[in-house]
Amino acid sequence: MTEQLLARPDAAPPFALQRPTHALVLESLERYLGPEEAAEIWLAACRVVRIDAEADQTPAHDLLKAVGALDVSDRLVATCATGLRIRLMSYMILADKQQGVSTMVRIERTTTGC
Amino acid sequence: MLVNPIHPNSAASAAPGFPVPAVTDAQMQAALKQRERLQEIASLGLTSPGTDRILQDACTEAANALGLPIGLVTVVLDEAQHFAAQHGLQGWMEEANGTPVEWSFCRFSVATKEEFVVEDAEHHALVQQNPLVTMDGLRCYAGIPLISSRGFALGSFCVAGTESRRFSDSDLMTLRGFAVTAIARIEARRLPAND
Numbered sequence A: 001m002t003e004q005l006l007a008r009p010d011a012a013p014p015f016a017l018q019r020p021t022h023a024l025v026l027e028s029l030e031r032y033l034g035p036e037e038a039a040e041i042w043l044a045a046c047r048v049v050r051i052d053a054e055a056d057q058t059p060a061h062d063l064l065k066a067v068g069a070l071d072v073s074d075r076l077v078a079t080c081a082t083g084l085r086i087r088l089m090s091y092m093i094l095a096d097k098q099q100g101v102s103t104m105v106r107i108e109r110t111t112t113g114c
Numbered sequence B: 001m002l003v004n005p006i007h008p009n010s011a012a013s014a015a016p017g018f019p020v021p022a023v024t025d026a027q028m029q030a031a032l033k034q035r036e037r038l039q040e041i042a043s044l045g046l047t048s049p050g051t052d053r054i055l056q057d058a059c060t061e062a063a064n065a066l067g068l069p070i071g072l073v074t075v076v077l078d079e080a081q082h083f084a085a086q087h088g089l090q091g092w093m094e095e096a097n098g099t100p101v102e103w104s105f106c107r108f109s110v111a112t113k114e115e116f117v118v119e120d121a122e123h124h125a126l127v128q129q130n131p132l133v134t135m136d137g138l139r140c141y142a143g144i145p146l147i148s149s150r151g152f153a154l155g156s157f158c159v160a161g162t163e164s165r166r167f168s169d170s171d172l173m174t175l176r177g178f179a180v181t182a183i184a185r186i187e188a189r190r191l192p193a194n195d
Helices: A002-006 A022-033 A035-049 A060-068 A075-099 A103-112 B025-033 B035-043 B053-066 B092-096 B106-112 B169-188
Strands: B070-076 B080-087 B098-100 B116-118 B140-147 B153-161
Touching (some): A060 A075, A075 B092, B035 B153, B070 B106
Antiparallel strands (some): B070 B153, B116 B140, B140 B153
């Protein structure tokens, strides 16, 4: 049962929430930092967690890991990351709730990437 | 056109007692995404981890004073609202420590820099189809905008509950007092490097 649920992490956007994407993350970073710096630091964060920054269908929990890898020593980046983290967490929690995935399974998936 | 989070083409109707904010979608987006406002939030360290005991106590005291289950200091960012301090939240909002920005009641205060009061969310045109109402059962809300010394609306000091209710002048005076305390505390946290 758990494996089935994990196999479709973004199956149904909950409550009309837009599925988070790389584009959403980049747009937000650009508001704080400008386009060049935003692209640079997002690419660096994606490299750290080994996800493709160009992919269209990156699962929310992978995006969350990349947001967690942003260099938050910069106050602007830290503030932006907070907003993104809340948005991604909201989406994941509500999507999981909709699919019957427990909190513990979600935490395991987020930390292990499995 | 007034903003309705789910049905943006719906016209807003007046709620009894308190005016419905007149803010267009473009004005809302411009306010939420204003770079200088986001920079102000960053300079105040408002999303730093850890609990600010003074803000936390203010949330608890405000909720108790108004007899409501929830008290919040919110910071409205471009993509989400962050709970800088909270009393009474449980479930997914506590776990996420915020909500998507388009579900935030406090964004109306940020966009208008005015108080936003909802006495009966099920019959309030701006929020009646908001998932916080339809899914989480929010029914009443009163928020005072938190405006920095540099003139930026950061978020709100607010209370909320799961039953509709009237907010008296005395209730709002009480809430304004807590908001004054909150913004003083927030200003005291301003990071020296940006002054």
